Amino acid sequence: MAKSPKVPEFLVTLLVEDHPGVTMKIAGMFARRGINLTSFTGAASEKKGFSRIIMKAEGDSKVFEQIYKQMNKLIEVVKVKILQPEYATMRELALVKVSIRDEKDRQTVMSLNDIFRNRVIDITTKTMTLEIVGSSDKIDSFVGLLSERVNVRELARSGTIALYRGDDSIFLD
Amino acid sequence: MKDQKKKKPFLTGSAVIKKVLKDSKNTTLFGYPGGAIMPFFDEIFGDKQLRLILMRHEQSAGHAAEGYAVASGKLGVCVSTSGPGATNLITALANAFYDSAPILAFSGQVATHLIGNDAFQEADLIGATMAVTKHNYLVKDTKDLGRVFKEAMHIACTGRPGPVFIDLPKNIQLEECPLQEPIPEKINLVGYNPNLYSKAAGRQIQHALEMVMKARYPVILAGGGVSISNAYKQLTELVDMLHIPVVNTIKAKGVIDDYHPYALGAIGMHGRPRSNFAVSEADVVLAIGCRFTDRITGDLNKYPGQPHAKIIHIDVDAAEIGKNVPVDLPIVADAKLALSEMIRQLKVLRGKKKNVETNAWWYRWIKELKENAGIPNIVKKGPGGGIYPEKVMYELDRIQRPRDIIVTEVGQHQMYAAHYLKFRNPRTFITSGGLGTMGFGFPAAIGAKIAKPRSEVWLIAGDGSIQMNSHELATVKQHNIKVNIVILNNGYLGMVRQWQELFHESRYAGTDLGFVKDGEAEYWPDFVKLAEAYGLKGRRVSNPNKVMDALEEAKASKETFVIEIVTEKESNALPMLPPGGALNSLYSREGEVKSIYDYFRRLPRTDRDLQDFKSVKIPQAK
Secondary structure (H helix, E strand, O other): OOOOOOOOEEEEEEEEEOOOOHHHHHHHHHHHOOOOEEEEEEEEOOOOOEEEEEEEEEOOHHHHHHHHHHHHHOOOEEEEEEEOHHHEEEEEEEEEEEEOOOHHHHHHHHHHHHHHOOEEEEEOOOEEEEEEEEOHHHHHHHHHHHHHHOEEEEEEEOOOEEEEOOOOOOOOO | OHHHHHOOOOEEHHHHHHHHHHHOOOOEEEEOOOHHHHHHHHHHOOOOOOEEEEOOOHHHHHHHHHHHHHHHOOOEEEEEOOOHHHHHHHHHHHHHHHOOOOEEEEEEEOOHHHOOOOOOOOOOHHHHHHHHOOEEEEOOOHHHHHHHHHHHHHHHHOOOOOEEEEEEEHHHHHOEEOOOOOOOOOOOOOOOOOOOOOHHHHHHHHHHHHHHHHOOOEEEEEOHHHHHOOOHHHHHHHHHHHOOOEEEOHHHOOOOOOOOOOEEEEOOOOOOHHHHHHHHHOOEEEEEOOOOOHHHHOOHHHOOOOOOOEEEEEEOOHHHOOOOOOOOEEEEOOHHHHHHHHHHHHHHHHHOOOOOOOOOOHHHHHHHHHOOOOOOOOOOOOOOOOEOHHHHHHHHHHHOOOOOEEEEOOOHHHHHHHHHOOOOOOOOEEOOOOOOOOOOHHHHHHHHHHHOOOOOEEEEEEHHHHOOOHHHHHHHHHOOOOOEEEEEEOOEOHHHHHHHHHHOOOOOOOOEOOOEOOOOOEOOOOHHHHHHHOOOEEEEEOOHHHHHHHHHHHHHOOOOEEEEEEEOOOOOOOOEOOOOOOOOEEEOOOOOEEEHHHOOOOOOOOHHHHHOOOOOOOOOOO
16 A cells, blocks of 8 residues: 655755744755655754754755755754665654544444554544554555545644664764 | 943944944945935944945945955945845845855844834845845844854855845844843854865865876866965966866956966856867866856766766865766865865875876867967958957957956856956956846946955946946946946847847847947937936947047046947857857857867877877976
8 A cells, every 4th residue: 555655755854943934944945946845844852942854855866965965055954964764763643533424434443543553532423533653654554544444534744753773863962 | 430430331233233344344335225224324324434335226236245245355245225125135145146255235124023014115035035145144132133243244254155144123223232242252153164174175185186197188177166265376386287278167267367378268158169178178177166057068968078087076065066067076175275285285296206297298289279369350340330349359458457357247248258358367357157147247346446446447348238237327426436337339138139140040039229320320328428427428439440549548537437339239259159069069150050179179089199299398387
């Protein structure tokens, strides 16, 4: 079920100074060079005043070399790294709201949920809201299976976040 | 008592800005006032140290700051009001960004509590300048002012220079800065640490030297970076040591004396064919501080020309390396530091008596290439009854002194100037290279003249370009700035017309500027009268033999003088590279697509061919 990406994707992780307009500068750099961002996540980091932004983009090695260098040139960007998927631990969170018409639907959702070890975080007579944590592929495959059987009303995905595997890390001394 | 003596009165935001500018000795401002920047203008009113040049358009202020920066090698400062004033600056910022000129631009902004309310003369300049500046700031607290200005100047001038823009809300200029020391002594930019030189670069340079010394046909491609990092002495020294021909981009004119036996001249679409030939024949191209734009590479798939040619690229901006052409040996370093290191290593090699002059035979071709480098002196009028632009260049070349600064607008006249004129000193040719901004030249010439008051400044303009900022005639009159303006008036937007002639079957869509020649001539505008309208003098020249006369009159004049030269209407800036063509093809003067080998002999590629040339002695460069 998991779709194989036709265009190679790469992960960029940034440590940036946290003030207004920084996100715009970073996103603008991608837009200006015609590069498609498939995932963009940014929030506080371990250091006060700095945010960590993790992005996924499509492109070959030439594209990501250029992006790496251009990111380095932005004054607010303190650190840039291109993460190779094999050296990174990656997670994504998704919330899915499904319509429940009858008991059969509920059973289908519950059994799928068990297989994927998801949690139910909200429930009404008409809907169920599920929380899925895992790799992007896992979410793709769960949502795919789900939508074949029940009506997926709403899907919210956090985008991929990642850290280096092992002792390596990207931080400010 | 002691405490009272220690305490100084707090400065207002405007006073802090004034102090920062004075402390950093950036005392020349090009600007235009308006509502949101009034507090600052009020602060500098009557100041003896700060010199404000009131331009007639904010775009001109930006270009003038760039002209000032390029001519002096220092920071150029420009200032405008909010909204339309600041948006007018954007073209100038973009131009400076492309040509890596250090500019500090600041504009007023509506008061902080109004930002985002679509207030009168409000515009989002942080968003708008993002893509055309090296960095930008919005100051929301007077405590930040000193730091922001210091950082901005540092960022603009270091690494690869560029424009930095500061948005200054009106209340920030008015409020007091509640700090005893509003300007920090040190600044700390965690995310900005330009890599000028590293040990790794040193090792790469060693490889580069090996490659260059093994090469049969090495060429140095000097770009604007050589000029920006003031590496001209090092470049000349290296060339004298290695005996390698040098070609330059339009932004690098003057980095090596054009009369140097190894200087071949400008490369690119309108460059010298011999320079393009040298690069297409080269087996190693040592590129220093250039961007490999489409205008200097031609067809990228066939660049540089020889199938196994290697490219060494020295640039202070890592993002430029490998962006357009694949590079075999990247060196991230400042041009001056890299060239100094090269020279140092070469001297060590010489000490060990290693032969570094392996390219003796290469000289024969260079000498051949250097011949016929003069400017044709066409005394006759063209079939359309106008003077040939070559004639104007011929006379300009005669009147030009080594310290004179030549500024151009954008178009055919720019290409004639870049192609024919020779420069002996760096920073004496100022032009809009990357962005190609019509209207750049006149204000830039004003800036250059202010930076170098003792140099004669010549502006070469077309009738199209000059009209984009001709209002600056008022500025030169008011501030008594002397610029010799030479307008090549052919009644067309010449460069576009040339392309329409060559590639669009002479359909002159939107390029005819309505100039009727001979008989009852109609001129829109009459440039002589235009000059007179501003209280200046001008002269129209329609006789080729009077060109020199007019140039001398302009030179002798005490104030700005406008020369309008009635130029042959449909003359083309040829030879040129056909668009999309490789570096070794060219559009000849006769208007045919030809191969460069119709003009220059192919170089021998086998050892046997080389035998004959090994006996050639290297003449010593001056």
